Amino acid sequence: MSVLGRLERLDRRWIFLAMFLVVSGPILYMGLTGKLFPEKVTATTQSVFDAVEAVPPGERVLFAFDFDPASAGELQPMATQLLRHCAARKLRVVCIALWPLGNNLAEDTITEVIHADFPQMRDGVDYVNLGFQAGQEQLMTLLTTNFRKGFPVDQRGRDTADLEILEGVRSVTDFPLLIDVGAGFPGSKEWVQYVVTGSGGKLRMVAGTTGVSTPQLIPYYPHQLAGILAGMKGAAEYESLVNAKIGGTPPPRYLEAQRRMGPQLFGHLLLVALIVLGNVIHFTRKARAAA
Amino acid sequence: MTRQRMTWIVLTVVFVGLLVARGFVGQGLGRVYVERGEVSLAKDGRSDQGEPVWRTVPRDQAEHAWITWSRVTPKAFAEAQAKEPGQDRVVLSWPRTVGLWLAALLTLAIFSFLYADNPAYKLSESIFVGVSAAYWMVVGFWETLVPKLFGAILPGTVKAMVQPSLKVPAFSPWAPGTWDAADPAFWPWMQQWGSMAIALVFGVMMLWRLMPRGGWIAGWPLAFIVGMTAGRRMVTQVESDLMAQAEATMQSVLPVTPGLSAWDLFWGTLPGILVLVGVVCCLCYFLFSVQHRGAVGGAARVGVWYLMITFGAAFGFTVMGRIALLAERVEFLLDDWLWLIDPNHLRS
Numbered sequence: 001m002s003v004l005g006r007l008e009r010l011d012r013r014w015i016f017l018a019m020f021l022v023v024s025g026p027i028l029y030m031g032l033t034g035k036l037f038p039e040k041v042t043a044t045t046q047s048v049f050d051a052v053e054a055v056p057p058g059e060r061v062l063f064a065f066d067f068d069p070a071s072a073g074e075l076q077p078m079a080t081q082l083l084r085h086c087a088a089r090k091l092r093v094v095c096i097a098l099w100p101l102g103n104n105l106a107e108d109t110i111t112e113v114i115h116a117d118f119p120q121m122r123d124g125v126d127y128v129n130l131g132f133q134a135g136q137e138q139l140m141t142l143l144t145t146n147f148r149k150g151f152p153v154d155q156r157g158r159d160t161a162d163l164e165i166l167e168g169v170r171s172v173t174d175f176p177l178l179i180d181v182g183a184g185f186p187g188s189k190e191w192v193q194y195v196v197t198g199s200g201g202k203l204r205m206v207a208g209t210t211g212v213s214t215p216q217l218i219p220y221y222p223h224q225l226a227g228i229l230a231g232m233k234g235a236a237e238y239e240s241l242v243n244a245k246i247g248g249t250p251p252p253r254y255l256e257a258q259r260r261m262g263p264q265l266f267g268h269l270l271l272v273a274l275i276v277l278g279n280v281i282h283f284t285r286k287a288r289a290a291a
Numbered sequence: 292m293t294r295q296r297m298t299w300i301v302l303t304v305v306f307v308g309l310l311v312a313r314g315f316v317g318q319g320l321g322r323v324y325v326e327r328g329e330v331s332l333a334k335d336g337r338s339d340q341g342e343p344v345w346r347t348v349p350r351d352q353a354e355h356a357w358i359t360w361s362r363v364t365p366k367a368f369a370e371a372q373a374k375e376p377g378q379d380r381v382v383l384s385w386p387r388t389v390g391l392w393l394a395a396l397l398t399l400a401i402f403s404f405l406y407a408d409n410p411a412y413k414l415s416e417s418i419f420v421g422v423s424a425a426y427w428m429v430v431g432f433w434e435t436l437v438p439k440l441f442g443a444i445l446p447g448t449v450k451a452m453v454q455p456s457l458k459v460p461a462f463s464p465w466a467p468g469t470w471d472a473a474d475p476a477f478w479p480w481m482q483q484w485g486s487m488a489i490a491l492v493f494g495v496m497m498l499w500r501l502m503p504r505g506g507w508i509a510g511w512p513l514a515f516i517v518g519m520t521a522g523r524r525m526v527t528q529v530e531s532d533l534m535a536q537a538e539a540t541m542q543s544v545l546p547v548t549p550g551l552s553a554w555d556l557f558w559g560t561l562p563g564i565l566v567l568v569g570v571v572c573c574l575c576y577f578l579f580s581v582q583h584r585g586a587v588g589g590a591a592r593v594g595v596w597y598l599m600i601t602f603g604a605a606f607g608f609t610v611m612g613r614i615a616l617l618a619e620r621v622e623f624l625l626d627d628w629l630w631l632i633d634p635n636h637l638r639s
Contacts, residue, residue: 016405023614024621031625031632073619074612100430134435137523157456197531211612215605223539224531231608232615252635259634260618267614 007281015274022270026262036258037265038240045237047227048206049245052082055177057090060165062175064191065095065102065109067183071210072105077235077257078208079109079181081242084254086179087118087127088246092165094175095129096151098139098186103132103155112253124154125164131155136186140194143172173202177226181208188217192224208234236261295407302406313629318638321395321628323387324368325360327380332356360384364637395628398620440494443487540570569597 030036041049055061063083067075086093095110097103106129114121121127130151133139142150147169148160160166168174172195182188188207196205204226209217211231221228229238235257243250314320331353335346350356363381371381400415442449442457444464450457460480463469471477493512500509544563551559575587576594583591625631633639 013406019617020621023617024625027618027622027625028632031622031634034634071616074615100434132434134431134439152458153456159458193527193531197527197535211608211610211615214608215601219536219539223542224535231611233611255634260615260622263618263621264611264614267617268610271610 004281004284007277008285018270019267022266023263026266027259030259030262034252036255037261039237039258039261041237041241042230042234044221044228044230045234045241047222048082048208048229048234048238049085049227049241051177051204051206051226052085052089052091052179055089055091058092059177060092060094060169060175061086061177061179062172063093063095063106064178064180064182065097065106066099066187067105067181067210068099068101069105071183073260074210074232074235075181075183075208076105076109077232077239077260078229079105080113080254080256081235081239082179082181082208083109083113084117085242085245087114087121088242092125093127094165095127097132098136099183100132103129106131107155123156124158128163128165129155130160137190137194140172140186140190144195144198145171147171147174173199176204178203178205179208180205182213183210184213187213188225189213189220192217192220196224208238232257232260232264298406299409313631318365318630321388321391321630322365323384323391324363324365324381325384325387326363326367327382328359328361330357330359362387366636366638369638391627395624398624402620440487440491443484444491540566568593573597 052061063086065079067079083093095106097106110127110129114127131154133151135142135150139150148166151160153159154163172178178191178196180188180191182191188205188209191205191207196203205224206227206229207217207225208229209231214228214230214234217225217228218230229235239254239257243254310320329350331348331350332345333348333352333354335344338344345355362384368381368383371378397415397418400411401419403409404412437449438454438457442454446457446459447463450459460476461469461474462471462477462480464484493515496508496512498509500506542563544560544567572590572594574594575590576583576598578587578591581587622632622634626634630638
C-alpha cells in the first residue's frame with residue numbers, strides 16, 4: 001500500500017496517542033526543569049489588567065465565581081491571579097457564586113491567595129465570600145435593585161447587613177468593577193446582558209472565560225466588556241503581568257498557567273500539522289482522480 | 292483470544308508493572324497527608340439580634356469542641372517526622388488517599404474509551420452520571436426549595452429545624468396578630484409571601500403531569516414560564532445584543548483622537564472598517580429575499596469568508612480549551628498521583 005493509502009486509512013487511535021504524548025511530554029519536561037515560555041500580552045488581557053489597576057485602593061470589587069471543577073483547569077489560574085492582583089492593589093473583594101460549586105472554588109482561592117499571602121486582610125472588612133445563591137439571571141436582575149436581598153447572609157451565615165465591607169451597597173452598580181470568571185450559563189454573557197448593559201456605563205466588567213465560550217464574548221469588547229482573559233493563553237498572559245507587577249520570584253503555584261502553555265504549543269503544532277496533512281491528502285487524491 | 296483482548300491484557304500488565312516499580316522507586320506513589328487541629332468554643336453572651344456569640348477557649352472549658360483535619364503537603368509531613376519521629380499531628384489520610392487513587396483510576400478509565408469501548412469506561416461513565424444527577428437534585432432541594440420556597444412560606448419552622456442562618460421576618464404568615472400594615476416592611480413581605488405561595492401552587496400543578504388524569508393542568512405553569520422567559524430575554528437581547536452592538540459597530544469606524552498622523556489614522560480605523568464591512572457582508576449572506584447576484588452576491592461571498600474565519604477562530608479557541616483540560620488531567624496524573632514531577636515544590 002502506498003504512503004498516501006496508509007495515511008488515508010490511519011487508525012485515529014494513533015492520533016489520540018500522538019496528542020497524549022505531545023501534551024504530556026512538555027508537562028514532564030517543564031515540571032522537571034521549571035522552564036517556561038515567554039508571554040506576549042494581547043490587548044484584551046492588557047485591558048483586564050488596566051481595568052483592575054484603574055480601581056482606586058480601598059474600593060470594593062465584585063468577584064463572581066461562575067464555574068465548577070470541570071473547567072477549573074482553564075479558569076482557576078485566572079481566578080487565582082485576579083484575586084491576587086486585587087489583594088495586591090488593596091482592593092476590597094466581595095466574592096459571590098452563581099454556580100453551586102463556584103462557592104467551594106471561591107473558598108479555595110481565598111485560602112490559596114489571601115490566607116497564604118495577604119494574612120492582614122480581614123474577613124468581612126477587606127474580603128468576604130457571600131457564597132452561592134440560586135436564581136441565575138433572575139438573581140442578577142435582583143442584584144441591580146437590592147443587593148442584600150439577593151445575598152441575605154454570607155458563606156458563614158453572617159447577616160450581610162452587619163458586614164462592614166457591604167456598608168452603603170444598595171445595588172450591584174455600587175461596585176466600580178465586576179470581575180466574572182465564568183464557564184457558561186449563567187456567566188459572563190448573562191452579566192453583560194442583564195446587568196452591565198443596563199447600568200449605563202456605571203459598572204465596568206472584565207471576564208475570564210473558557211476557550212470555548214470566548215468567541216461569544218468577543219463582540220462585547222471593548223464597549224460592554226472592558227477586557228477578556230481568553231482561555232489558557234489569556235490566563236498565562238495575565239499571570240505574567242501580575243507576577244511582573246508584584247515583582248520578586250513568584251512561588252511555583254503562581255506559574256500554573258504559564259506552565260500549561262507548553263502542552264498548548266505542542267498540541268497546537270500537532271493539530272496544525274494534521275490539518276495540513278489532511279489537506280495534502282485530499283488535494284493529492286483529487287488531482288490523481290482528475291488525471 | 293481476539294487481538295483487541297490481547298492488547299488490553301498486555302497494556303494492563305505493562306501498566307501495573309510500571310506502577311508497582313514506581314512504588315518502590317524514590318518517594319513512591321501518591322499519598323495525602325493531613326494535620327490535626329482542635330476547635331474549642333464557649334458561649335460569650337448574645338448579640339443584638341439575640342444570637343449566641345461564641346469565643347475560642349481552652350479545651351477543658353469548652354462547651355463544644357471538635358477536631359479538624361486540614362490537608363498539608365508531603366513536605367510538611369517529612370518535616371514533622373524529622374522534628375519528632377512518630378508524631379501524630381501530621382498523619383497519612385487513608386480516606387483522602389483512596390479518593391486520590393479513585394480519581395486517578397477513573398480518569399484512566401475514561402481515557403480508555405479512546406482505545407475502545409470497555410466495561411471500565413462504562414462503569415466510570417455511569418458513576419459520573421449518577422453522582423452528577425444526585426448532586427444537582429440535592430443542590431436544587433437545599434439551595435432553592437428549602438431557603439427560597441419553604442423558607443418564605445414557613446420561615447419559623449425552616450429556621451428552627453433545618454437552616455439556622457435563615458433570616459426570619461418579624462411577621463408570621465400563620466399568626467395574623469404579628470401583622471402590622473403600618474410597618475414599611477410589611478407590604479413587601481406580604482408581596483413576597485404571596486408570590487412564593489403562587490410559586491408553590493405552580494410547582495404542584497407542574498407535577499400534575501405525573502398523575503394518571505389531568506395532565507393538562509401542567510400546561511398552565513409551563514405557559515407562564517415560557518411567556519415570562521421569552522419576554523424577559525427579548526428585552527435584554529434587544530438592548531444588549533442589538534442596540535448596543537449596532538452602536539458599537541458604528542462607533543468603531545470613527546477616528547476618536549484628533550491630530551493623528553495619516554499612518555496612525557489608517558491603522559486606528561482599519562479594525563473598525565473591517566468590522567463594519569464584515570457586518571454588512573454577513574448580513575448580505577443571510578439576506579434570502581434577494582438573489583445573490585451582482586453586488587449582493589459579491590458581498591455575500593465576502594460574508595462567507597468572514598464566517599469561515601470566525602468558525603476557524605472559534606475552532607482554535609475550542610482546541611485551546613480542550614488541550615487545557617487534557618493538560619490539567621495529565622498534570623494531575625503525573626504530579627498528584629505518580630509523583631513523577633513536582634512543579635509546586637510540595638515534596639522537595
